[in-house]
Amino acid sequence: MGSPYWIGRVTEAFLAALTKEELTYLSKELKREPNRLEKEIIAAEWSEHCSYKSSKKYIKKLPNEGKHVLIGPGYDAGVLDVGDGYVVTVHIESHNHPSAVDPYGGSSTGVGGVIRDIISMGTRPIALLDSLRFAPISKHESANSDSGWLLKNVVKGIGDYGNCIGVPTVGGEVEFDASFADYCLVDVVSIGIGSGKSTVRNTASWGDIIILVGGATGRDGINGAAFASKKYERKERSAVQIADPFTEKLLIEAILEGIESDIIKALKDLGGGGLSCCLSEMSDNLGLGFNIELDQIHIKESGMSPIELMISESQERMVVVVDPTDAKEIGQIFRKYGLRFTTIGKVENHGNLIIKNKKRIAAQLPSHLVANAPLAYRAFKKPAYLLDLNRRQPPVFSPLDLSDTLFLMLSNPTIASKKWIYSQYDFEVGLRTKLQPGIADASVLRLDNGKHLAIKLDGNSKHCYIDPYNGTLGCLSEACRNITCTGATPIGVVDHLQFGNPENPDIFWSFRQAVKAVTDFCKFAKVPVVGGKVSFYNETNRGPIKPTPVIGAIGLIQRGRPVLEARLKEGDTLFVIGNTLEELGGSEYYEFVHNFTGGKVPRVDLKNDQTNRNTVLYLVNNAKVSCMHDCSKGGIATAISEMAILGAVGFELDVDRIPNSCLSLEGILFSESHSRFLIGTQRPDDLENILSSVDGLIFSRIGKASNAKVSFRNEGKCIIDTNIHELTFHHNAIERIMIK
Amino acid sequence: MQLEILYTITILIGEFLSHTIHPMERIGIVVFPGSNCDRDVHRALNHDLKIPADLVWHANSKLSSYDSFVIPGGFSYGDHLRAGAIAAHTPAVEELKKKANKGRMILGICNGFQILVECGLLPGALVTNKSLCFICGWTNIRVETNTTAFTSLLSLGQTIKIPIAHGQGRYIVDKQILASISKKNQVVFRYCQNNPNGSTDSIAAVCNEDRNVMGIMPHPERVPAFGIGHEASLIFRSLWDHLTG
Numbered sequence: 001m002g003s004p005y006w007i008g009r010v011t012e013a014f015l016a017a018l019t020k021e022e023l024t025y026l027s028k029e030l031k032r033e034p035n036r037l038e039k040e041i042i043a044a045e046w047s048e049h050c051s052y053k054s055s056k057k058y059i060k061k062l063p064n065e066g067k068h069v070l071i072g073p074g075y076d077a078g079v080l081d082v083g084d085g086y087v088v089t090v091h092i093e094s095h096n097h098p099s100a101v102d103p104y105g106g107s108s109t110g111v112g113g114v115i116r117d118i119i120s121m122g123t124r125p126i127a128l129l130d131s132l133r134f135a136p137i138s139k140h141e142s143a144n145s146d147s148g149w150l151l152k153n154v155v156k157g158i159g160d161y162g163n164c165i166g167v168p169t170v171g172g173e174v175e176f177d178a179s180f181a182d183y184c185l186v187d188v189v190s191i192g193i194g195s196g197k198s199t200v201r202n203t204a205s206w207g208d209i210i211i212l213v214g215g216a217t218g219r220d221g222i223n224g225a226a227f228a229s230k231k232y233e234r235k236e237r238s239a240v241q242i243a244d245p246f247t248e249k250l251l252i253e254a255i256l257e258g259i260e261s262d263i264i265k266a267l268k269d270l271g272g273g274g275l276s277c278c279l280s281e282m283s284d285n286l287g288l289g290f291n292i293e294l295d296q297i298h299i300k301e302s303g304m305s306p307i308e309l310m311i312s313e314s315q316e317r318m319v320v321v322v323d324p325t326d327a328k329e330i331g332q333i334f335r336k337y338g339l340r341f342t343t344i345g346k347v348e349n350h351g352n353l354i355i356k357n358k359k360r361i362a363a364q365l366p367s368h369l370v371a372n373a374p375l376a377y378r379a380f381k382k383p384a385y386l387l388d389l390n391r392r393q394p395p396v397f398s399p400l401d402l403s404d405t406l407f408l409m410l411s412n413p414t415i416a417s418k419k420w421i422y423s424q425y426d427f428e429v430g431l432r433t434k435l436q437p438g439i440a441d442a443s444v445l446r447l448d449n450g451k452h453l454a455i456k457l458d459g460n461s462k463h464c465y466i467d468p469y470n471g472t473l474g475c476l477s478e479a480c481r482n483i484t485c486t487g488a489t490p491i492g493v494v495d496h497l498q499f500g501n502p503e504n505p506d507i508f509w510s511f512r513q514a515v516k517a518v519t520d521f522c523k524f525a526k527v528p529v530v531g532g533k534v535s536f537y538n539e540t541n542r543g544p545i546k547p548t549p550v551i552g553a554i555g556l557i558q559r560g561r562p563v564l565e566a567r568l569k570e571g572d573t574l575f576v577i578g579n580t581l582e583e584l585g586g587s588e589y590y591e592f593v594h595n596f597t598g599g600k601v602p603r604v605d606l607k608n609d610q611t612n613r614n615t616v617l618y619l620v621n622n623a624k625v626s627c628m629h630d631c632s633k634g635g636i637a638t639a640i641s642e643m644a645i646l647g648a649v650g651f652e653l654d655v656d657r658i659p660n661s662c663l664s665l666e667g668i669l670f671s672e673s674h675s676r677f678l679i680g681t682q683r684p685d686d687l688e689n690i691l692s693s694v695d696g697l698i699f700s701r702i703g704k705a706s707n708a709k710v711s712f713r714n715e716g717k718c719i720i721d722t723n724i725h726e727l728t729f730h731h732n733a734i735e736r737i738m739i740k
Numbered sequence: 741m742q743l744e745i746l747y748t749i750t751i752l753i754g755e756f757l758s759h760t761i762h763p764m765e766r767i768g769i770v771v772f773p774g775s776n777c778d779r780d781v782h783r784a785l786n787h788d789l790k791i792p793a794d795l796v797w798h799a800n801s802k803l804s805s806y807d808s809f810v811i812p813g814g815f816s817y818g819d820h821l822r823a824g825a826i827a828a829h830t831p832a833v834e835e836l837k838k839k840a841n842k843g844r845m846i847l848g849i850c851n852g853f854q855i856l857v858e859c860g861l862l863p864g865a866l867v868t869n870k871s872l873c874f875i876c877g878w879t880n881i882r883v884e885t886n887t888t889a890f891t892s893l894l895s896l897g898q899t900i901k902i903p904i905a906h907g908q909g910r911y912i913v914d915k916q917i918l919a920s921i922s923k924k925n926q927v928v929f930r931y932c933q934n935n936p937n938g939s940t941d942s943i944a945a946v947c948n949e950d951r952n953v954m955g956i957m958p959h960p961e962r963v964p965a966f967g968i969g970h971e972a973s974l975i976f977r978s979l980w981d982h983l984t985g
Contacts, residue, residue, distance in 0.1 A: 159874050163907070164815040166776025246774055246818025336797070337773060424874045426905040429813075431780050431965035446965075739871075 018043045025374050030365070037355065037363045040307045042370060044273035045280050048536050051373035054502040055534040058515045066528035068491040068556070070196075076120040076269065077192065078530030079199060080492055082556060084449035087199060089192035091117040092494045092552055093271075094535045098241070099157075099186040103150045107157035107186045108243035109315050114190040115167065116269030116318060119252055122200040122259045123192030126432055127445055128162050128425075130172040131457040131496075131550045133185035137176060137413055137737050147176070150184045152738065157243070158188070159424040164245035165252065169425035170433050171443035176413045177461050177591075179546040183538065187496050187550050189457060193447065198259055202266045204286045204321045204347045211327075212275075213334055213341035214251050215244055215316035218300030222312055247316040250337040255318065257333050264330070266321035276310045276370075278319050280353050284371035286321075289352045292345035294362070306357045321347060376502075383506035389466050392598035394590065402665070402712070403720045405593060406637055409670065411733035412592045415634045417645075420735040439646055440565045441485035441630050444557070452557035454488035457550055460633070462586040463601045463672075465546035468510040471586070472517035472549045473604045477674045478632050479553035480525065484613045485628040485677065487564050487620040488555025492530035493522065495551055500544025502536045510547040511536075518549070524606045530554070564620050566629040568647035573684035574703040575691070577612050578676030580636060580660035582667040588634045589670035602673045608696075609675040615694050616677050624687055627680040635670035637712070637720075639678050640703075641727050644710065650724045653703035655714040665714065680705065765983050767793035768806030770836070770852075772827045776814035777850065781961040785810075788964035789973055791980045798832035808845040808983055809836060811852030813905075813959060823866065823908045824854030833859045845889055845979060846953045850906055853945075853955030862946055862955045863921060864913040870938025874907040878968075879936055881929040881944045881958060888928055888947050889982035890954045893974040899932055900971040902958040909957040911939040911946070921946060928954055 018026075018039065026042060027033055034042065048054060064072035070087060071079035077091035095110025111128060118125040132154060135147035162169045167190070220242045258264045266286060270278045275292075283290045294309050304312075322330050327343070334341045348354075353370060355363040409415060422437040434444040434452055442456035458479040464471030480490050495518050500507045511534075522529055538545045557563055568574075584590050585599030619625050627647070631639040636658060644651050655668060662668045681687045684701060691699045710727060712720035767785060771778045778795055785793040793810070796803050817826035827833060833855065840846055840861055848856040856862045869875055883891055883898045894900070913921065918940060921927055929945035937957075945956035956975070963972040 156873075160907075163874055163905070164774070164776075164818065166814055244818070246815065246820065249774055249776065249815070249818075336799075423877050426874070426876050428876065428903055428905065428959075428962055428966075429776060429780065431783060431962060433966075 017047055022046060022374060029369050035363065037306050037310065038365055041276040041280070041310055041363060041365065044276040044311045045370050046373035047273065048502070050273045050277045052534055053373045053376040054378050054536060055511070057375055058512065059532060059534060062515070062519055062529040063522045064528050064530065066492060066526070069528050069530055073529060073531050076117040078492065078494065079121060080530060080554065081196070082447055082449065082451060082453065085196050086447060086449050087123065087194050087196050088453060089118050089121045089123045089194070090189065090492070090494055090554055091531055092187060092189045092496045092533050093117070094185060094187045094496060094498060094533060096183070096185050096498070096535060096538055099154055100183045103153035103184065104157040105241065105243055107154040108161035108245070109241045110186050110188050111158055111161040112243055112245065112248050112315050113269070113271050114188045115165065115248060115252070116271070118190045118192035119255050120200070120267050120269050121192065122198050122267070123194035124256055125167045125190050125192050125252065126430055127191040127443065128167055128169040129189045129443060129455060129457055130158055130169065131187040131459060132172065132174045133180050133461065133548065134176055135178055135181040146182065148738065154184060154186055155421050155424055161243055161245045163426045165249040166429050168427045168429050168433055169422070170427050170445065171437050171456070173457050173459065174414065174418055174421065175459060175461060177546060179461065179465070181542055182540045183545065185498055185538070185545070185548060187457070189455070189494065189552050191445065191453070191455065200259065200264060200267045202285065204266045204288060206347060206349050207324060208265060208321050208347040209324050209327055209343050210290060210292070210345040210347065211320045211322065211330065211341050212297060212317060212344045213320055213339055214318055215247050215314050216298045216300040216340060217304070217309055217312050217317070218314045219304065219308060219312065220314055222308060241313050241315045244316050247339070250339050251316055251318060254333050254337040254339055258320070258330055261329060263322055263326035264320055265323065268319050270317040270319065272313065274311050274313045280367050280370035282319060283353055283367040289348040289350040289354065289367060290345055291348050291354045292356065294355060294357045296342045296344045298340045298342050306355065306362050310355065378502050378508040379505040380509040380512055381505045382509055389598045394584070394596055394599055397594055403722055406641065406720055407730045408593055409588060409634050409638050410641055410727060410730040412588055412634070413734050413737070414588060414592070415638055416733040417731045418734065420738050434563055435486070435565060439567055441482040441628070442488065444486050444563050450559040452563055454483040454486045454555040454557060455552060456482040457552045458482065459548055459550035460586070461546035461548040462591055464514070464549060466586045466598065467601045468513035468547050469517050470601050470603050472514040473521055474602055474674055475549055475551045476518065476521040477604045477609050478630065479551045480527065481613060481630040481675070481677065483553045483555035484616050485564060485566065485630050486557070487562055487617070488557045489617065490525065490527045490553050490555045492528050492554045493551055495529060495532040495549060496535065497532070498535045498538055498545065498548040498550065500537065500539045507544060514547060514549045521606065525610060561621055562623055564625070564628050566643050566646055567627050568643040568649055568651065568680050568705050569626050570649050570705055571682055572626055572680030572705040573701060574640065574651065574653065574705070575679040575681065575687060575699060576636065576658060576676060576702050577615065577679065577691070577697065577699045579673065579698045580658055580662060580668055580671055580676065581673045582662045582664070583671050583673050584667060587670060587672045589666060604674045611694070611697065612675045612677060615691070615697060619679065619690070624683060624690060625679050625681045629678045631676035631678055632672060635672055636676070637669035643678060643680065644705070644724055645728050645731050647705070648724060650706045650709040651703055652706050653712045655712050655719065657700050657702045659698045659700050665719070765792070766806065767791065768796045768803060768809045769793055770798055770803065770809055770811050770832060771795050772798045772816035774815045774818050775812050775851065777812040777959065777961060778814065781810050781812045781849070784961040784964050785976060789976055791976060798830055803832055804835055807839065808979070809839070809847070811846065811848040811855055813850030813852060816851055816855065822858070824851060824858040827855045828858035837861060840953050843950065843952050845983065847890060847979060848955040849959060849961065850957060853957055854908065856953060856955045861953050862948055863917050864911055864946065866908050867910050867912055868908050869906070869910050875936055876905040878903050879958065880932050882932040884927045884930055885925050887925065888951045888954060890947070890975050890978050891928060892981065893978040894971065898971070901968060902960060902972045903962045904936060904958045906937070906957055910937040911943045911957065913940050924949055929956060
């Protein structure tokens, strides 16, 4: 039985993924010509997606040591010690290419993949967060209806998968920008919890057996990794995998039961590159060899060739290594859950990956060679567009009514309420969700030792496009600020660096700038990078996406300490910490209201940033405040409105009391300067005393919560006069756009 | 860690005592492949409400030794075919039907409600929400009858705050059955203020004619952990009162 015609077609495209130099290097190392199957296995593992060949040498230098870090980047998930014998695992992944072709299938399999990384460490997944990016959505522009379709189906895909497996989706962020036209970014973070002793040992010895468990292997997702390692073409739908959350749920329970019985010696999930990547990386990590028999694999359809079996990315599969004496017990567990499994091979001492088909050796490759692609050296240069943007002066905008501007800002989908999205996710299953989505600056989860874990994802493609270094620094500061607002001390960050084609020197320069920013911030703030991911080739025929590093900050709240929301309460007096500068470059005000790209983006003063965050942490911990909110996208006017909308109360704000070095009223209201916090307190005099005692701290008492009325006053005049119902109405824009 | 040990010891002592005092009075939480609120119900009952309950795998022969049951929420058998349809045809549910006929107590929550409807222990059907979207959030329900073992500690007409999370939670019945269940006072809770999923007559929970089997779409087990709306815990407390009183 021959393969369908398209298999031949895509695999040919795949072979092209190996460069001439890589083929020469391969033949030299093997001292012979590799056969077709060997080339396919290598091509899967050496794809940018699996090998990080362009980025490895840079991301290896990121600071990754800290007192909470047990296992840093490089494994399936980072492992953090949260005390009392408990560990927390965290992992970030994207599924951009597949989601752009098939938003439902792509986003749901993205969730599945990151969940299996958490199980691979022997921990139970307890939460999901997602960071999404689309082209602008609007009720009136039918030209943009594509992005509405993508948003709707991505959200449904994430929801259907997470809801079914019973892992709550507790938070995330969404950004809309024209550079994501015909495309989308879908980043998923998963958190796991376990006890220190339950984490998988990942050791094996000669004679151990290798079991493939879970979904059957089929022709779906053939070449997914290679597909993600080049420019996106919509026609490659066959490269997207099919999701089966029910099997994933069974896999979670069965694997955790196996770990509890202490019979699983090594464990790895199958993701990009399928068996090729999983088996080569696993045997290389163990420092041993694998003998694999392909005829044993349980398959979805007959007639699959060895190549298809080795590179299929069918979902919900894991490879488990157990001692032969435990084979019966693990089999019983898998059978209890109705999972299909087959023994596909044995652990050997030879250090090779040997693939047998019908008892004959079909491929024989040194694991170390497969798992370690030759690094690619990429040229870089500062892109010309940056000089252009920096020179560009903002035009003189015709003055808009400030109330209308505020309404427009609040209805901007990037800023507007995300309730339409998160109400489709079961965010409470598992009983750990301390704060519902939307009511605080970060998601907060209850841990089994009485402590709480805070986590927040942040990205800003508009800032990063105009200034990759300062933009990235801003994302780190913002993510850390957000978890600080809830009362958490940062214990680690994960980074997901998403760019266009790394072979383009302009893009590679931006990538290096982002890495430098992560290094600088993490070194200064002494926060380790505990995991990360690089995703290149995010391009369509329209060109590359804007550089989009997404940062996830993870923090710990000690036992008995308060967990703070952003909800303004009646009787609260409002304070601001931090200075507002005329930093409107890349702001939602320039981009969304005036459709202007350019100018200077906000810069982070690392020392001030740290001082302000430490002050805020002190305030939260000592219960002097009733709510806390970070000031970021949309500026101070938006941030205060958000707090008021959450609390369903109005407020009076004295704009002239906001500390600033701005040239315009719009600058004060909408500039996105970093390191600023908004605080509500019932004890304003006490707070003022504390804040005055902090050396060099810029702060001011700027207003107070009132009844339903909202007024912004400047130099004795009321410049914005509205009420909380009006603000709430505009803030619900996404719901109005999506529910037609 | 110490907390956990203390917790385990408390559970063990509780288990010992309850076996000696009321050998039968332990609630069985029936776990199907794909159930995902099982651990939440277990925690709410044992840890928060101090009601002894065990997780019981559906195929475990121990199931028949229990006399009262909670069928938790989740996606049993992946919601394949229809939510609850496959679980409704398992030997475990056959066993539950026998127990129900003997007057034993069964509470189905969310997917558990769907299973009870699918297996015929409760009238009506549960279909996709009117919005066609999964919905998660908090809502208010009103007590429509307190003459069931699940609501005896609540007051008639009382409004309680409770979380919902479902894709197929729209309860539908035809006019005839609606008239019949209304007449026999089988509607236990109704959504009030708004009807989140488009259920017939805003019905959120129903019981059978004998009043020993109840299905409820919202999630009372989520209430104790979040420290809001503790009234919803009275559903479990009423049940426990009935079993031990």
